[in-house]
Amino acid sequence: MKNNKCLRQAACLFICAFLIPAFPALFGQEDGSIYIKAKKIYTSDGGRIVTAGGILVEGGKITRVDAKARPPKNVKELDFTKNIIIPGMMDAYSHMGFRDEDYDVRTEPPPPYRAPLTGIYLLFYGQQERQPSSLRVEPRFKASDAVYSRDPRFKDFLLEGITTAAIAIPTTNLSGGVAFIGKLGSGSPEDFVMSDTAGAVFAFAGDRNVMNRYGDLHKMFRDAQDYRKSWEKYKKDLKKYQDQQIDKTSLPEGKNGEKGSETKDIQEPEEPKKDENHEAILQALDIKVPVLIRASRENEVQAALKIQDEFKVRLVLVGGQEAYKVPQDLLSRKVSVIAGPDVILNKKGKRINYIRELLADGIQVAFCSSSSSGAPLLSYRLAYAVQHGLSRIQALDTVTAHAARIFGLSDRIGSIAAGRDADFVVLDGEPFGLSTRVKGIYIGGRQLFPEEGIQE
Amino acid sequence: MRDKRLILIFCVMMCLSFAAFLPGAQKDRPPYAIKAGKILTITKGIIQNGVVLVKDGKIEKVGKDITIPARYTVIDASEDWLLPGMVDIHSHTGGEGYGDINDMVFSLNPGLRILDTIALNTAGLERAVAAGVTTINHIPGSGSNNGGTGVIMKTAGDDLDEVVLRFPGVLKIAQAGNPERRWSGEIGTGRMGMTWHLRELMHQIKAYHAEWQAYESGVSKEKPEKNVKFEYIREVFDGILPVFVHVAWFQPVQTVFRMYHDELGLTNAVITHGEFGGYQNGPAISTRQVHYDCGPRLYDFWEDSFRGLITEYAKAGVKNISINTDAVGSGQEKLFLQAAMAVRLGIDDKTALEGITINGARAFGIDDRVGSIEVGKDADLVVWTGNPLDVRNHVLMTMINGKIFYEVSRDGQRY
């Protein structure tokens, strides 16, 4: 009797031990699927707004957006029925992670100041003047190689609802290297860089001499084309030479025993030098990456459009403040604009919401901070744009759908729709309201705020 | 009956209201009893397995068999060593950078007061606390012949009043070895010029002091004019405010003791650095019993040989020696390392440990408060994992004025 009982107890324990790990699976926790119910969802998907609807997230992706919430069984539910959800926002042109962090002014002495002419180190000069960065950047430099991905400020930006950013090297130089798309709050450094070649960056703005810059850029592109031509010629010559070598070995002997063909001997062609800068530009010329040109004033915009005309690249204007004056020129060339960081232009006493103007003409417009620390002000500035005539939907589109489309990532980010990454922001009010606060951040379906170590 | 009851209630209320004024033990400064495996008192020998009682920010009792009273928080350091907080008499870490310690336009700046630029809670001071340094002489730099006046302060505290031990702490002089770089077109590019400036200044202060002393003691009836620059450094000539002289090389060191000790009678003037051959003045310094503060360089390459500085001075008979870091010349937290290096360069453990505790305190007359573990002194106590001269050891806890400002288990290892 006793033995039987023991056996039964043992059996029970054995079975329980087996089942316990299975319990989470039974409750659908295994792959982290969640169902979000919300008061209102701005999907940025064709302007669709869902009230009292729901989002099903499986495996970090959105699989379904329901017009009326119908949570499946055994899936963890998140109750945001008092909240509004928007897609994670994108800062379409940023320098985050590149803040000048030589030293902390207040706790450590500055580096020694080396006096000009004499080279004497003056340790006591106090605060060292810092010059604006005219960092020499070449087209082959990649921002993803140099960004400080562990900059604690990324957390600040995330808490404002910025989940992705197009990040470029901060410089006033003509070439700004290659920008990349970063996804904030990702678990691993690999996930942080969504795409390490998001755009070839150039700057016409910030320099009174657009003529020089246009000339230099034109030459840069031409040189790249010539470089390609030289490689193509090399390849052709190489083939001819190789054919010749083959002919030499395979042709039958002549009557008098001579080998070879009748044509002159072709020498082995010299391989041209590989140039990574030209290679980088060719990526842009082959429209493998968009060309981002920082242009604000009308003449800068025109110069950028000329580049587009001649080289047939895919042009995106960064800034684009005065582009509203020439909407047809942009539309006919399918040029989009990453506007910002300002919203209103003061022109002879008139205040012009250039973002509204561009959107009204049908141009794709995204929005950016164009700085290393301005991302948190994105929604505040868009609220200002809303004040001056932009609709909330339009404002939201600039930091979601349009931004994703410009960088060709619409299948992954920029909207709440089936197939997209489950990146969204939970608000306690309408977006772009000054009292609205972020209540939750989700990246790939994973809750990053208010838990997971991120403190408010 | 009613009257009596009223009187009773009145008395009770009065007592209660007085009780409100009684200094209760502050929440973060309860009385402590520290049990340590080895207590290095510095002045009164080593106590094995002893106890130190701390109350109201002071050391209440030190000894071997002490009964720990009730309500004392016990700190069990029975596997560890207990030493007094270290004293660094040459430091520039109390501020927030180079702009806070030097104004190098005029060669003489007696009015500049480092007290105005103190910053508490800087990362540098936090590291210092984590490395057991509790008192520093925070002074202006040596960019000018007279950089101003320094302050003797603790490295942590709740407010400025608690932190400042004495202000003015010292009158900072740089005789040579830095100020000469700055002046072009003015007297002071060479040693003669600099010494002339300083001599003039010191004699002015001396005359001012004599003037006022004569008036205050009734000898003279004429009231002298108040000079704001000299008013608060008069005490130099009362022997209260020491002159602290940064100097190097043989001749300038010689000039220092001849000018300050012999000519002006300031026997408590301290020589600091003293490198690049200054040690050759050893015998003269020892006769005058001048205090010598060594660092941050602890050695000299001189006459094709490598010499430990303190060793050379000590060989000549100099007894009052202390060791500094000249932070931020090197990190304030490296004081214990400086001491270890000094031992490596030829002095003995005892001198090294005294050089980072009691000797500097004595030089400035603050040894009634800091520098050793003795009853009545400030409760500046540091728990080490072992001998601080063995660099493999580190600090477990630092207490200043009876409050624990650093504890490894609570704050993590900061240094």
Added chain:
Amino acid sequence: MRMTNRNRIKAGCFFTGLLLLLGGGICAFGNTVAISGAEIHTMDGRIWETGTILITDGKIVAVGRDVSVPEDAEIIEAGGHILYPGFIASSGLFAPGASENFESFSPDASAADRFDFYGDYIRFVRRGVTSAFVSMPADRIIPGKGVVVRLGSRGNLSSLLKEGAALNINLGREAVLPPMTDIFPAPVSIENPLVPSIKQFPSSSLGGFWLLAELFRPDPFTGELARYYQNAANSLKESLEAGLPLIVRCREAAEIRMAIRLARSVGMPLVLQGAEDVEEWIEILKENDIPVIAETDVTPNGQGHSRDFGEKEDRWSMTENIPVLIRQGIRVAIVPMDEDGLPDLFWITQYFRRYGIDAEELIRTITLNPAKIFGLEGRIGSLSPGKDADILFFKREAGAVLPVLKKVMSQGLIVYEE
């Protein structure tokens, strides 16, 4: 011309006509305006849901629900409008360029001398900023005295509301003169002149503090410094005797400590400006009723964030401190660090709604608080009898995030209409 009767009549008509015109002009000046039917935010405690403001000769004579309006009053129907007092900018140079003088101290210099009273400040007025404290630059220790002006626009001249309103004092690294001998020991030349030491001093905050403390003593300076600073000390005495508030621009804890000590030693009212490390001093600020002019780098029409491209990071903004100070009950006035953002003063204050601070409290930072700081609460900063009629007409519009400014009245005259 012969004095015939006809001519007399003509002359009489002419002069009467002239008199009438003049009289009309004078009468126009002595007219009464009533703004009725509006939601009035007086900023001194009361909000009238539907009220009337009666104005005579540019001054408010009555505010309330049941205000009797005289028959000859010009009525401005303001139904659906929300009225606020004109906004006050607590700091601004209103003039390009930093100072070029080498003097560390010039307490007798006045901002009124560098302010263009004939300028058109419409870009401020049309956004609601009707008056401003014109301050002195931040790159010398005592650059001089600031003044409060009413900003003029489109033909209306600016006017001086208060001369010598406060003494500007700047602490910190920016305000000290750099030593001129940093190219050394190159021979003296035009590029590297030998500047007298006196003009280079102070070159560190240590020197700056000392010199400042000395200046404020009753008997400062002897010897070589007296020659240069005696005049400054004398004119400073005059300011002190007038009881001017000291506006001390500072950042670090040591500088704040210096400011408080300074103000205490001379018994002058103190106002802190900037003061990033102010959090540890809140108790003392409350005890001594010290207001703070808080500088923020938030601007809605982003002109590039101030911490971009490795620019000079000497100025730190108080953005994170502002909500803390307001919640603690400290009197705060808000200004943008970048003066180009001044017209957006209203929007800048409303940014702090995200911290849970209500709109009214934030508007106080640009109305009543600055008025009190500059001792002008009897004239501006609120809508109550006796105050100047500087009134902003806002209207709530569908789709707009904040109310839209429709009309601006300055001293009883409409100076801007949308």
